Amino acid sequence: MAAEPQPELLLREAARRGFSELEIVVSQVERFRAEISANMIKPVSAGSRTIYGLRGVIGKRVGGLSVSDLAVGVEDILRDLERIVRNSPEDPNWPGFPPRIYRGNRAETYSREFDELGPEKAVELAGLIVEEALEEGRSVGADKTYVVNAYVELARINMRVVNTNGVDVVEKCSMFSSGGGVKSIFSGVESTYHFSIGARRVEEEGLGERVRQAVSHTRLFANPSTPESGVYELVLTPRVFGEVLTYVVAPAVSGLNILEGRSPLRGRVGLNVFDERITIRDDPLLPLHYGSRSFDDEGVGVVAKTVFDKGVFKTPLTNYYASRRLNTEATGNGFRSVPGVSTTPTPTNLVVEGGSGGLEEFVRDVRRGVVVYSTIGGWMSNFVAGQVYFTVTHGLLVESGSVKPVKSFVVTGSIFDWLGGKLVAVGSDSETNFNIVSPSLYVREAMVSGG
Numbered sequence: 001m002a003a004e005p006q007p008e009l010l011l012r013e014a015a016r017r018g019f020s021e022l023e024i025v026v027s028q029v030e031r032f033r034a035e036i037s038a039n040m041i042k043p044v045s046a047g048s049r050t051i052y053g054l055r056g057v058i059g060k061r062v063g064g065l066s067v068s069d070l071a072v073g074v075e076d077i078l079r080d081l082e083r084i085v086r087n088s089p090e091d092p093n094w095p096g097f098p099p100r101i102y103r104g105n106r107a108e109t110y111s112r113e114f115d116e117l118g119p120e121k122a123v124e125l126a127g128l129i130v131e132e133a134l135e136e137g138r139s140v141g142a143d144k145t146y147v148v149n150a151y152v153e154l155a156r157i158n159m160r161v162v163n164t165n166g167v168d169v170v171e172k173c174s175m176f177s178s179g180g181g182v183k184s185i186f187s188g189v190e191s192t193y194h195f196s197i198g199a200r201r202v203e204e205e206g207l208g209e210r211v212r213q214a215v216s217h218t219r220l221f222a223n224p225s226t227p228e229s230g231v232y233e234l235v236l237t238p239r240v241f242g243e244v245l246t247y248v249v250a251p252a253v254s255g256l257n258i259l260e261g262r263s264p265l266r267g268r269v270g271l272n273v274f275d276e277r278i279t280i281r282d283d284p285l286l287p288l289h290y291g292s293r294s295f296d297d298e299g300v301g302v303v304a305k306t307v308f309d310k311g312v313f314k315t316p317l318t319n320y321y322a323s324r325r326l327n328t329e330a331t332g333n334g335f336r337s338v339p340g341v342s343t344t345p346t347p348t349n350l351v352v353e354g355g356s357g358g359l360e361e362f363v364r365d366v367r368r369g370v371v372v373y374s375t376i377g378g379w380m381s382n383f384v385a386g387q388v389y390f391t392v393t394h395g396l397l398v399e400s401g402s403v404k405p406v407k408s409f410v411v412t413g414s415i416f417d418w419l420g421g422k423l424v425a426v427g428s429d430s431e432t433n434f435n436i437v438s439p440s441l442y443v444r445e446a447m448v449s450g451g
Contacts (some may be wrong), residue, residue, distance in 0.1 A: 018058065019085075032122045035150070038148055051066055057097070097165050228450055233442075236372050239373075258316055297335045332348075357442075408446055
C-alpha cells in the first residue's frame, strides 16, 4: 500500500494549481465501543479512521471537502476541491485563514492511562454498569432491573491543523463517554431513567454513581401523573440547567450569530443582560474535561475567558472569521462537526459560577412548583428570541407540602427572565455534564403546559 502524502505536499501542489490559500485538518481516531442490551454485553466494536478535511480559497471564493484516503491521488483531490471552490459564491468579508496565534496555553487533553486501554477496558466498564444497576435495583426494591441500550466508548484522537499562513499545530486527545437507560419494574409497573457521562479520562467512580442515581430515580419517578397547566415556580437540576445553556445561551454568545442578526445579544456587549449572580466562563484549560483543547479547529490558540461577568455580557465567542468582522481578537472557539467544513463559534467548557444552596434546599422552599430532572426537545428552543422550550420526561410536582412524580408537560419561558428578574437562586451544587459545569437553578415562575 502506497504511503499517503503529507500536508506539505498538498500545500505545494495547491499553490501550483492557483489556490491562494489552503487549510488541511487531519483527524485520526481509534475507538473501542461496548454496547449493552437487556443486561447483555455485546461484542466490542473496534476501529480506527483517518479523515482529511481540505478547505481551499481562490480569490474570495471558499470551499471544502473531506476524504478518508489521500492515496487516491493529490491531483484528483485538488481538482475536485478546485471545482467546489470555483462554484462557491464569493464572500466579500473573507479575511483569510488565521495566521499562527499561540497564547502559551497548553491544556491537559490526554490521559496516559489510554496508552494501555483496549477493548477489554470497554467490556470491564460495561460490566460495571450492569453490576451497579442490579445492585441498586435490589437496594430500591425493584422486582427486576435492566440496563437497556447503553454504551461505553473509549477513544484516542490525534489532530493536526496546517494552513498556508503558517499554522501547523498538533494535539493528542483521549475521550471517555458512556450513556444509556435503566429500567426497573415495581409490582408490574415499569419505570425508566437515563444516565450519561463524558470526560478526557476514565471516570469509573463517576460512571458508577450516575448509574446508581439513574436506578434510584426509577423508584422516585414511578407512577407519574401530568400537572395542570399554569404558572409554577421552577427548579432545574444541574443537568437540565446545562441543557438550557447549550440550546439557548451558547448559540446566543456566538460572534457569528451576533454578526448575522441571529442573537438577542447583538449590540449588548458591556451591558447588563442577566442578574448579577450570573457569571459564566468559557474555560478550555480545565484538566481532562470533555471540551478542553489547546487550540481550536483552525489552529488558533485557546484562552480562558469570562462570557458573562456578574450579569454583564463581556465576551462573544468567535472563530477567526467572526473575530475579523467584529474587529476583536479570535477567542479560539472555532470548531466544526467534520473536517472540511467551515468552523462555527462554539464553547469549549462552559462553566457557571456557583452560588449558595442547592437542589434539596430549593425543593424545600418551593410552595407550588415543578422540579425538572430530565427533558427532551430542548432543541426546539428559540435562541434568537431567548425563548426556552422543553418537554419534561421526569419531574416532581411540589404543592402544599406534598411531592409527587410528574411527566409529559412543556415548560416555556424567557432566558432573560429566568437568569434575570425572575431568578431566585443559583445553587452551589455544580455538576459536570460533558462540556458544561452548572449548578441547580431556582426560578420564581415559568409557564407549564400540561393536562
